Structures are given as structure tokens and as C-alpha cells.
Amino acid sequence: MKRILRVENLSIEFHDHALAEKVVTDLNLDIFEGEIVGLVGESGSGKSLTAMAAAGLLSRHDIKKSGIIDFDGTDMLSAERAELRKVQGNKLSVIFQEPMTSLNPLKKIGWQVEESMKIHMPEMTASERKNRALEVLLQVELKEPERVYNSYPHQLSGGMRQRVMIAAAMAITPKLLIADEPTTALDVTVQMEIIELLKDIRKTYGTSILFISHDLSLVSILCDRVAVMKNGVIVESGNVREIFDFPKHEYTKKLIASIPVVEL
Amino acid sequence: MKKTEKHNYNLILGIVLTAIVLIPAVIGIFYTPYDTESMNLALKMASPSFSHPMGCDNYGRDIFSRIMKGSSITFLIGVGTVFWGSLIGTLVGAFTAYYGGVVDEILMRVNDVIFSFPSLLLALVFVAILGPGTYQVLFALAIAFIPSYARVVRGEFLRQKSMDYVQLARLAGAKDLRIMFVHILPNIRKVLISSILIGFNNAVLAEAGLSFLGIGVSPPKASLGSMLSDAQTYLFSKPELALFPGLTIIIMVLGISLISKEVA
């Protein structure tokens, strides 16, 4: 299997206060083709920052990064914007936690789903783009894709919007999908549907997924491997089953113990 | 958003008042019943009559014609001022907010300094440098207005820039200009439109003020301000000379401000 993402000794430091603050320390993470990897940890442990760095979005003057992030041959830590742009929305897509704010309130869904095609495939005609948009909207199990295509974000529910986000992310079939807590804002039943959808996407397209969550139970359903993160450090990582059955680190044990047991 | 009945009345009243002034003003650009600059001593201080509905001034010029011409000049100065002021101000605000950094710091400090003077005072300084005249007034007011637009747009852009949909536009691979003007700009339209309308009013009042002081539009050209200025001498003997241009200014400003409250 081919390695699609390699993160080596990643450290991230904030320099926006008098005292520098290290929020990610010596982090190592690999993702192989077609693999779903979970990144779990409590709030503030540095999951989102790691994801942003991997997506090439962490280019603020007051943030210092070191280490290696190699995504399919592109150096995501130090490549120029122009080079990152060729990768972003093309080989790599991201979905965020809040489906309410992730969509531009003034643009129709269709326009937003087509954005990455407009940017990366200028040779596509308007009707080809629309066909592809309708196809992915159908794939994320939105009924009446034509109606959704012509809707504005405020006309859709949270769950529908998150499906739209996934459709937009998949329109151009990326090699890696980074999903930063994509189900946290949704209620439990919708959460499970989205998890199933992500599984389908991997099956259909062979897309690798970095699934960020603080919910170990979701990770155990969806992921092949998992990395447990605390205070900017990965304390334990490995196969999901192994970690669940034989957690070594105290923090992992605590996380597992805190999963509410649901009697079925 | 649901508008109450009362709000709609305000809007309609605003549009009606604005139209009362605007329609003659627009016609006045191309046509006036009488020549507005040549004198006719036979009609000096003529009282309102059928052929001169507002009477004639101290040079025997038809006041109604001069109001038409004067409000068209005032109107053009207002439109020109907000056009250039908001265009340049928007560009400055958008770029400084989007890129931040040292340029932003410097420009905003300069802006703060300029902003701390009332714009009428600034315009006065510029007119003093450039000399009186229609285009000089327009130019001076436009420059004096840039900082306030830059400030409003910068604030709105900063707010939008941190929102998820903007991050996602970056992650779709969109170029900076596209993000700024296709993704973000439409989302600040309400604030922009209402500050354009308020700016128009301020420009009208500023033009009147400058011309009243005798350093704006210069005689024999008519502007609402210069007509008021000319009327001072005859304020008690022939108050219509001041009354009509004064009323025109009030109606125009009132109409626009009613509209601006409704669109915001």
C-alpha cells in the first residue's frame, strides 16, 4: 500500500503572545491509501491544528512550524501558496464541524459544490459540472438533488448541510479527506448516517480519511487505525481493535472508560 | 426577515422624497427651461409667476431652472464622491483585512490619523490646495471619504475572513482575489450599501457647506450650496432664494436616509 500522508516530528508553536506556546510536539502520523485513521483527544489537545497544518492552511506569521508533512509528494509545511492551491480542493478536501457556518450563506448549494471543479477543471463545461454536482449530491443520499442544487444553505437542515459539505469535498474525488469532527454538531441518528456515508465513500472512491473526533465510540466504528492525542502529543497509536482491547496508556484507558455504555 | 408595514411606509416615503428631487435633477443634466447662467435684468427679483414658478434671483435667472441644474451638480458630486470614496476605500479595507501584516498596520494608523479630522475639514484643506470648482470639490470629498469606507469594509472583512466558509474557499484552492471579491464581498453588501447611502448624504451636505463658504462650486455655476450662499444677502427681503434650495437639500437628504435605514 502506498503512503499518502507522512507527518514526521511535527511541532507547532504560537508566537502571538510574549511567551511562546507549544501546542503540538514531535507528532508522527502516517496515512496509507484507502485507510481511515482516527485522531482522538480531548478539547484543546491540538487535533485541529494538526489537521490544518496537514491541509496547508496554517500559514500565519505568528505560528512557527517544524518537522515534515509530505502529502503525496507535496511539502505542505513550506510549499508556496500557488503550489498548495494545486493540491487543495483537488487531491485533498476538508470538512469542518459546523455545517451552519461552513457554507457561504449567499450562494446556492450547486454553486458551492461546483467550486472546486471550477478552479481545478476549467475544461469542464457548465452542464458537465452540474451533472457531476447532481451525481455527488445523490451519492451523499440527498433526496431530490435538483432541488437541493438550487437551494440556499438556510433552506437545509444541519444534517443535509453536512451531506452537502461531503458532496462538495468529493466532487473532484480527492485522495485524502480530512474530516474535523464532522458529526459533533449533529444529533445521534444523523451522526451514524454520516459515519455510514464516510464508509461508503472510502469503498466507492478508495479515498483515505483522517477522521478527527473526541468520541472514541465513533472512531471504533469507522476507523482502521487510531492515534490518541493529549496536550499536543500522541500518547498511543495503532490498530483500533488493539487499542480498544489492550490500551496501554492511562489516558487511553480513561477515554475508553468514559464511553457511555448503551444497553441494546 | 419580515418587514412590518411601518417599515415599508418608510421605504416608500424615502423613495418618493428622493424621486421628487432626483427626477428634476437628472433632467437638469440635459435640459432646463431657462438658461441657468445668463442674466436678465428685466426679471431681477421677479416674484413667482406662471412662467417662473419659483421666481427669479437677483440677476433675473429662473430659480426653478437653477434648482434643477444645481441639484444635478450637487447630485453628481455626491455620486462621484461616494463612487470613488467607496471604491478605493473598499479596495484598501479588503486588502488590508485580508493580508494583514505590516502594510495593514501602517495603512490603518494613517487612516486613524486622517479619520480623526472631520471629513468636511479635510475636504476644506484639499479644496484650499486644489482651488474651488466642481471637480476639485468632488476630488477633495472623495479623498476625505476614503478612510471611513476603508474602516467599515476592513472591519466587516475581518469578521468574514475568520468564518469557516472562507477557510473552505481557500481549501478548495480558490485564489485570493476570488475569495475576496466573489466569496466575501457579497456578504458585506448590506453594510456597504447603507454606508454608501449615508456617505452620499454626507457628501451632499459637505458640498453645500463648502459652496456656502464660497470655496466650493464657483459662480455663476449653480449648486444647491452656492445658491444658498448667494441668497444670504437677501435673506429678509427675499427668503424664497434660500428657501427653495434649502428645501431641496432637506428633501434629498431625508429621502436617502429613510431608504438607507430600510436597506440596512
Ligand SMILES: Nc1ncnc2c1ncn2[C@@H]1O[C@H](COP(=O)(O)OP(=O)(O)OP(=O)(O)O)[C@@H](O)[C@H]1O
Ligand atoms: N492563537 C492562539 N494562541 C495560542 N494558543 C492557541 C491559539 N489558537 C489555538 N491555541 C491553542 O492550541 C491548542 C490546540 O487547539 P486545537 O484547536 O487544535 O484543539 P482541538 O484538539 O481541535 O480541540 P477541539 O476538540 O476543541 O476542537 C489549544 O490548547 C489552544 O488553546
Ligand SMILES: [Mg+2]
Ligand atoms: Mg478542533
